[in-house]
Amino acid sequence: MFEHRDRLAATPAHELALDCLAAGIEAARPDRAVERHCSLDGDTLRIRGAEYDLAAYDSLRILGGGKAADDLAAAFEALLGDRVDGGVVVTNEPTADPERVTVRRGEHPTPGEGSVSGARAVLDAAAAADERTLVIAAIAGGGSALLCAPVAGLAVEEMQAATDGLLNAGASIDEINVVRRACSEIKGGGLAAAAAPATVVGVLISDVVGDKLPVIASGPTVPTGTDPAGALEVLDRYDLDVPAVGEYLRAADPEAPADVDVDNHVVVSGRDAVDAAREIAADRGYSTCVLSTRIEGEATAAGRIHAAIGAEAAESGDPLAPPGVVLSGGETTVRVTGDGTGGPNQEFALAAADGLPESAILGAVDTDGEDGSTDAAGALVDAGTVEDPAAARRALEKNDSYGFLEPKGGLLRTGATGTNVNDLRVLVVPENDGDR
Numbered sequence: 020m021f022e023h024r025d026r027l028a029a030t031p032a033h034e035l036a037l038d039c040l041a042a043g044i045e046a047a048r049p050d051r052a053v054e055r056h057c058s059l060d061g062d063t064l065r066i067r068g069a070e071y072d073l074a075a076y077d078s079l080r081i082l083g084g085g086k087a088a089d090d091l092a093a094a095f096e097a098l099l100g101d102r103v104d105g106g107v108v109v110t111n112e113p114t115a116d117p118e119r120v121t122v123r124r125g126e127h128p129t130p131g132e133g134s135v136s137g138a139r140a141v142l143d144a145a146a147a148a149d150e151r152t153l154v155i156a157a158i159a160g161g162g163s164a165l166l167c168a169p170v171a172g173l174a175v176e177e178m179q180a181a182t183d184g185l186l187n188a189g190a191s192i193d194e195i196n197v198v199r200r201a202c203s204e205i206k207g208g209g210l211a212a213a214a215a216p217a218t219v220v221g222v223l224i225s226d227v228v229g230d231k232l233p234v235i236a237s238g239p240t241v242p243t244g245t246d247p248a249g250a251l252e253v254l255d256r257y258d259l260d261v262p263a264v265g266e267y268l269r270a271a272d273p274e275a276p277a278d279v280d281v282d283n284h285v286v287v288s289g290r291d292a293v294d295a296a297r298e299i300a301a302d303r304g305y306s307t308c309v310l311s312t313r314i315e316g317e318a319t320a321a322g323r324i325h326a327a328i329g330a331e332a333a334e335s336g337d338p339l340a341p342p343g344v345v346l347s348g349g350e351t352t353v354r355v356t357g358d359g360t361g362g363p364n365q366e367f368a369l370a371a372a373d374g375l376p377e378s379a380i381l382g383a384v385d386t387d388g389e390d391g392s393t394d395a396a397g398a399l400v401d402a403g404t405v406e407d408p409a410a411a412r413r414a415l416e417k418n419d420s421y422g423f424l425e426p427k428g429g430l431l432r433t434g435a436t437g438t439n440v441n442d443l444r445v446l447v448v449p450e451n452d453g454d455r
Contacts, residue, residue: 046294318370
């Protein structure tokens with residue numbers, strides 16, 4: 020899974036960190052999720068305990084978007100075969116090639132023309148559904164950018180400016196998606212409304228802390244309505260001036276949730292990745308501690324806290340005695356003040372490296388294989404990664420974690436993984452230096 024794995028796995032502790040990360044990503048794959056939670060018995064489709072009688076429908080279509088939407092569509096094709104008679108999904112780096120569902124390319128993390136045309140194709144296909152249609156909505160993280168259907172009067176360039184500005188300011192995904200929902204025809208239940216009176220079943224891969232349905236891809240199948248005033252508050256909070264967006268929001272009235280019935284099922288999330296990583300560590304005889312699957316905030320601060328936990332474990336045996344593995348998930352953010360290259364997981368790892376005890380290894384990845392806008396999924400570091408603390412601090416100030424870690428051989432590269440369940444972090448604290 021990881022490029023140059025032999026070089027990265029320099030010690031048993033490094034190898035364990037890599038194995039835990041790989042197991043977490045593997046467990047989050049859409050085909051694995053569909054195998055765990057979906058089944059077909061005659062004409063009965065079961066999804067997480069809910070049952071759907073396929074004999075009641077003349078047509079079954081798969082519509083949606085997100086970084087794993089193509090893999091999710093392919094997994095349902097494998098389950099349902101020729102019962103699937105069409106569909107459209109939008110992703111940015113296709114890793115699957117379903118036969119009956121068209122895969123469109125959009126842009127991420129900033130929406131572009133492909134995101135707009137792809138979203139329009141999804142909405143058009145939804146509008147063609149009728150009461151005898153079952154729509155399986157394949158929704159995954161990244162769908163907020165990949166399914167971009169600006170309301171009349173707003174252009175994609177204005178949504179690009181709003182998205183980039185909020186990302187660079189370190190806004191949370193919850194905050195960003197308040198703005199996106201207020202400015203979109205497909206978010207906040209728009210996809211489900213377009214498909215009415217069809218039966219719509221959302222199958223979601225969560226990249227959101229707490230698996231909040233309205234936030235995953237901004238909720239195309241979750242009727243929430245819009246909150247223009249709340250969106251304006253977000254823009255004001257980060258002192259972001261996007262004139263066209265602000266003008267639209269000031270004139271817009273709140274919209275009530277669409278009157279549609281939708282079943283939504285989360286089939287895989289960051290918890291699955293953390294649990295799979297923990298199982299690997301436990302099988303190797305390590306004690307384990309799941310710190311949290313909800314770590315948010317500044318990446319550098321979170322990294323330093325993880326390093327402090329590692330140092331405490333090595334010295335006192337709290338919160339776990341070595342040999343141990345501390346695991347966490349969630350989604351940290353970066354406030355961009357410099358002109359360097361990097362991503363949240365690389366900043367997290369670099370900030371942690373300077374405070375790690377001599378024996379510890381830390382790996383941090385974005386499970387989709389793309390940390391920020393770089394070609395790295397994250398980084399693998401130890402106490403030897405930072406020989407010059409002042410240089411590491413300068414790199415963090417310039418947001419140039421990639422530039423610092425690349426010559427050190429610390430970057431982790433996987434390519435597109437076909438899933439997206441946020442960040443996964445593994446901190447290995449061996450029993451003694453001989454384990455490294």
